[in-house]
Amino acid sequence: MDSRYLLFLSIVSIFSVATHAVSETESLLKFKKSLVIGKTNGLESWDDKKNPPCKWIGVLCHRASVWGLQLENLELSGSVDIDALMGLKSLRSISFMNNKLRGPFPEFKKLSALKSLYLSNNQFDVTIPKDAFDGMGWLKKLHLEHNKFSGEIPASIVRSPKLLDIRLDGNRFTGHIPEFTHKPLKLNLSNNALVGPIPKILSTMDQKLFEGNKGLCGKPLDTKCYSPYSISQEPMSNPKKKSSKFLYILAAVVAALAAILIILGVIIFLNRRRKKKQPLLSAEPGPTSLQMRSGFNESERGQGSYHSQNRAAKKMIHTTKLTFLRDDKENFELQDLLKASAEILGSGCFGGSYKTLLTNGSMMVVKRFKHMNNADIEEFQEHMKRLGRLNHENLLPIVAYYYKKEEKLFVCDFIEKGSLAAHLHGNISLGQPSLDWPTRLNIVKGVGRGLLYLHKNLPSLMAPHGHLKSSNVLLNEKFEPLLTDYGLIPIINEEKAQELMVAYKSPEYLEQSRVTKKTDVWGLGILILEILTGKFPESFPQVDKESEEDLASWVRSIFKGEWTEELFDQEMGKTSNCEAEIVKLLRVGLSCCEVDVEKRLDIREAVEKMEDLMKEREQGDEDFYSTYASEADGRSSRGVSCEGINLS
Template sequence: MTAVQFLCLLLCLSFTPSLQHVSESEPLMRFKSSVNITKGDLNSWRTGTDPCNGKWFGIYCQKGQTVSGIHVTKLGLSGIIHIEDLNDLPNLRTVRLDNNLLSGPLPPFFKLHGLRSLLLSNNSFSEEIADDFFKDMQQLKRVFLDNNRFTGKIPASVMQLAGLEELHLQGNQFSGEIPLLTDGNMVLKSLDLSNNNLEGEIPKSIAERKNLQMNFQGNQKLCGQPLNIKCDDKPSSPGRDPNEVTGKAVFMVILFLLIFLILVAIITRWKKKRQSEFRMLGKDHLNDRESVEVRLPESIKKPAESTKKRSNADGSSKKGSNHHGKGGPGGGGMGDIIMVNSEKGAFGLPDLMKAAAEVLGNGSLGSAYKAVMANGLSVVVKRIRDMNKLTRDAFDVELQRFGKLRHPNVLTPLAYHYRREEKLVVSEYMPKSSLLYVLHGDRGIYHSELTWPTRLKIIQGVARGMQFLHEEFASYDLPHGNLKSSNVLLSETYEPLISDYAFLPFLQPNNASQALFAFKSPEFSQNQQVSPKSDVFCLGIILLEVMTGKFPSQYLNNGKGGTDIVEWVQSSVEQHKEEELIDPEIASNTDSLQLMVELLRIGAACIASNPDDRENMKETVTRIERITI
């Protein structure tokens, strides 16, 4: 081969990828010409240019080489989509055309056999969908056809997709019974069929599926679990005796009323028992005649008051006035509550005993109660067991140190109560509760306010709080140790406040490994070691939890339930499918899609299996703070 021939061949090979990219612009331009655009433009789509050059709006490419996704939302698209045009994009995996004005029957997307995400929410598509429409779309993982005008039965073929993970058909006019879910599908995580005209019994293959988030509300003729509507309660036939029907109806009403009253009695008794249990906290060694005083830090006492209390402590014979905690072997039998932060005012144990109490829940370190005191102050009292590693004096020193912490994203305790058997830590109550509740709870108004800017604010606030803790407790193996969404509280303005930090020195090793979330990091399961990088892992889990909206299975002791967010994210990032991770409730912010993807990549870096591959907390926070809207 001559040098000239070799040079020509080399030039041809070097231009092949570019020519391939340009060739993919042709079907996209045909798609553009087939639709009408009423709320924007696609001027960045230009004939003869490379769709993967990063300038084509809404076009995503796999490894920058071939078109893998079309995300064109909120442009008021209307007209007819010619699927044949898109069929000329061999590596197309995602079609996202939600929040447009597309109408008519569902275009034949079944011709796109390699499609994995079909997202057409909030359009005006109508008519019936053929029962076998999805038969040849075996790669589909996400189907969002919600809030259109589809009628007829739900196509059975969509329930036969073995790899289907999310199916949203809510807000249409689907009727008839729900098709059976194939036994081969073990990955379905989200199913929303609410607000249709469905009827009959919900298939047991769906109702009994564990780890499946499902919604069937708004279907008047639907019955079975999880709606708690019996399917055998059918209307009486015309030939039946009206008196017989009326008698049975009265009997059923009385029966349900009795059950309701019994349940109310059980719940009331349970609440009283738990409230009584709360009121007895600290009373094991404290009778009605014993005095209980509030111990203030020396720094906030007036000199005269300090002298007077010191004198009283030296001369008093009352059991509860031993302010310095030397009252008995092992430090048990203390009857005082010790203030470490007086910003919300001072209070004593009698104030807590008289407060209206409400059980908030049980965590890995103990139980939590909400108490509303007579002066209107609402606090959370955490009853912590198995915190016996430190002596009483060392415990005092650590809690006094906690009380001096000041950062807008760190919850500073107000007071504590020490007993050998258990400790009480008192902090301010946050009305919006925890990030865990707002993300995965009743999905009410608080959840609806979790917009993209709010989620970014929460993530950045948590990151700043963690950097502060890593500076304050730099000598600790785990400056936090228990960072998870249940330990991130939210203020009225959704400012996050981190709680339950720096508890590792208080716990015996066996208790720490069971109670602290940082011990779920890969390095502990592999090498029985933890470090500040384990906190970075926990921050990554929270970041990904907020961005995906999924409940991490890592929070569960048995690992059963939720989403294995580590495996899911790492797999998606390796395949450059980060956009598929984004919670659909915020993914419509197409202008910020690249910022969301960058944030997901930061989270993925935080959960690297090898801690040496993770950046430290300061470096991670710096990257997170660079994300600006």
């Protein structure tokens, strides 16, 4: 009976897979009919009689399901049949770049699970509906550049919560720039017909991203914005009327200033009187720069009798003090931070980060943590002392911290070069050079060394870092990596840690709900693959609720054991004679990403392999340059070094 049942299940499984394949085949063939194929006939392979869909040109598959369409440079025209694509349930990425598509804007919002959409360099000349992207909660990359889109930028773009990369340049968009509620990592609006002030949240971006819009004003452009009330609307007027009008305005301004001075005098008088009556420590200063930006208050507002206020004031002497973890820094007070000018750097998983300039000239970063109540005050302080004792060239030390029950502040040095994530994914759109191969290899080595140090010095933690990702790796002036946000697992609220931290996205946690000593190694492996491929780890489609296809699975599906050019980041620059090194590092990354924890490298093995690779590289450079020097008399030359510099 059991054997019959198993046979029945096998038949059902085979039938369902076959049905799924037929369904996707029908969807793709129906979609093909809506297109006008160019002379090159790039879709010739789309024939259900010859090959399954996963063998067709431009069809990307995972586990026999279509997750991407990459139909680029095929001279396709006609319209896009979205209804046909709805039959592809696992579809997450679409690229129709460099074709001749036009007509009404397709209803991509019907594909609500889509993560990437590329329509660059086509011939769309329509206005995009305002609700064109409503419901596309997973959309992360949207490229519409170099078409002829007109009208206002659709408001639904702003409502897409996960958009990281937006390109709208080279179109005919008009109207104002919408108010983004989150700052995209990449945004290009150049060469349109936009007008009005640039939203404040975008004011720190490169001005090149807004050039070509004659009507735009405000930072980062050099064009100032003027109020419509500051310019007279009368084309011509009598000089006498102008002078009398000027006198009226001058009198009104003088009267207003006098009234303001009187009000200020009254306020100062009342404040002085109140301060004389109240204890010094119970006085409540107005909101400071950092308070206004972050919403952070340095103490609880006391209520009750005079005696209870006095007790609260005495307690505040302790609670408003910063606790310093380093002796090599000049001490400062919490008030010095709160009074300093603050600039928002970004909003992370647990709270915002703010850059502050102290009066002594020091540039500091204040990180605000809201979900850090997993330990009581004694345990928290003990853990912070342990973190404060850490000292390694690849760790960004915590200078000081502030404890409050509801939220905490961490104070660190400001690192000018910013995060590895920005250099891998953001700086190119700002016109800045990407990281070359030697720099990337050096960064990986430093990250490994820092991680090994954490594992040696925090042996009681299952995942001493726990939150390793490219945005938590900063680069100093020499592009040496500095790890941040390490050692947080013991003090972060467990439910928030499981929701947000990298360690809890590992295969062992998704499958077995456990974190091991090798969980950080998995994070290191994903980081290595991100550095080599230039791909966002978060940009891969979720297959089911228990597990998701990570970057490692995607790499394994393409990597066949040897150099594969399309696998690696094209922004890495010249890699002549470096292919063997890059492939070796890729193998280390994949060994760190083994789903089976027992087969996965431990942190020491991973670092040793990277150190060996660095030694081989340095030895290779020495051999190369010694050979080159000995042959420089003209007899012969070996040609090109690993960096791709022609020395012959």
